[in-house]
Amino acid sequence: MLITFVALAIMFCTTFLFVANLRHVARDTAQTLRAVTTRSRQTGQLWPNLAFAGLWVLIFVTCYA
Numbered sequence: 585m586l587i588t589f590v591a592l593a594i595m596f597c598t599t600f601l602f603v604a605n606l607r608h609v610a611r612d613t614a615q616t617l618r619a620v621t622t623r624s625r626q627t628g629q630l631w632p633n634l635a636f637a638g639l640w641v642l643i644f645v646t647c648y649a
Contacts, residue, residue: 620633
């Protein structure tokens with residue numbers, strides 16, 4: 585019973601911290617994606633990087649489908 589309570593308390597605290605900082609996480613993620621996209625376009629590596637990311641998305645989607 586005590587272990588269940590501690591596990592639920594940790595899960596609740598983690599969820600609360602994530603939700604409380606969701607705006608910052610989204611802003612940082614968007615900023616990072618913008619910087620990576622700009623850098624990839626300048627070096628001509630945008631399409632190969634998008635193809636690689638698409639491959640991994642396809643792999644993960646087919647694993648869980």
